Amino acid sequence: MKAPKIIVAIDGYSSCGKSTLARQLAAKLGYNYIDSGAMYRAITLYFLRNGVNIRDKEQVAEALSNIHLTFVFNEHTGKSEICLNEENAEHQIRDMLVAEKVSEIAAIREVRSFAVAQQKQMGKKKGIVMDGRDIGTVVFPDAELKVFMTAEPDIRVMRRYDELVATNPSITIDEVKHNLELRDYIDSNREESPLRQAEDAIVLDNSVLTREEQLHKVIDWVKERASVIA
Ligand code: CDP
Numbered sequence: 222m223k224a225p226k227i228i229v230a231i232d233g234y235s236s237c238g239k240s241t242l243a244r245q246l247a248a249k250l251g252y253n254y255i256d257s258g259a260m261y262r263a264i265t266l267y268f269l270r271n272g273v274n275i276r277d278k279e280q281v282a283e284a285l286s287n288i289h290l291t292f293v294f295n296e297h298t299g300k301s302e303i304c305l306n307e308e309n310a311e312h313q314i315r316d317m318l319v320a321e322k323v324s325e326i327a328a329i330r331e332v333r334s335f336a337v338a339q340q341k342q343m344g345k346k347k348g349i350v351m352d353g354r355d356i357g358t359v360v361f362p363d364a365e366l367k368v369f370m371t372a373e374p375d376i377r378v379m380r381r382y383d384e385l386v387a388t389n390p391s392i393t394i395d396e397v398k399h400n401l402e403l404r405d406y407i408d409s410n411r412e413e414s415p416l417r418q419a420e421d422a423i424v425l426d427n428s429v430l431t432r433e434e435q436l437h438k439v440i441d442w443v444k445e446r447a448s449v450i451a
Pocket of ligand 1: 234235236237240257258259261262323324325327328352353354355356404405408
């Protein structure tokens with residue numbers, strides 16, 4: 222009998238490898254992978270481009286009503302890429318200008334309800350891996366498997382620095398460190414669905430794990446959970 226499809230929720234701090242794991246896991250299981258952070262980044266890009274004043278509720282509501290987010294699968298990279306109003310924005314949303322603002326914008330209640338409603342919809346048919354900050358606590362509180370990822374701060378900084386320096390040679394380690402610390406602080410201390418480990422989440426510290434090792438661990442957990450509901 223084919224294993225039933227489940228929902229896998231992956232949460233954790235910035236740059237601890239959530240999206241790498243989520244993408245590999247989804248490919249292995251034949252599930253959809255949704256990077257919820259990409260949605261908040263795309264909303265931020267729209268706000269920046271259009272000079273939206275985030276203290277003005279009407280402007281925020283108007284901006285959200287003009288945002289249409291979709292994901293397209295890129296067969297060459299094996300990644301789902303985000304489109305902002307039909308424009309592929311996957312590259313632009315990784316820019317530091319977006320990273321500097323995203324946590325402030327993701328803390329706005331209306332922005333969260335806008336994104337969370339779409340995320341919940343995407344999980345209706347199960348067979349999904351979603352990563353973010355509030356996936357196991359708010360978006361899918363009933364997810365069959367919840368993973369809370371962590372890694373030592375210095376390791377996270379270097380992983381993100383290596384990623385960013387490839388396209389932005391002038392970036393410094395200090396800049397990256399400051400951005401990660403700031404986002405983790407805002408994400409953990411905001412009023413609206415702060416970053417928290419769900420009570421029933423399994424902690425995965427991948428400071429010294431290879432990508433393959435972490436993938437195998439999580440696949441074992443998926444098998445356990447899927448067999449419980451089979
Ligand atoms: O990849 P990285 O760890 O840098 O972050 P991301 O997943 O791209 O998310 C960018 C930002 O979006 C986070 O720092 C949060 O402020 C926000 N976010 C959120 O509030 N809730 C989520 N479910 C996902 C991201």
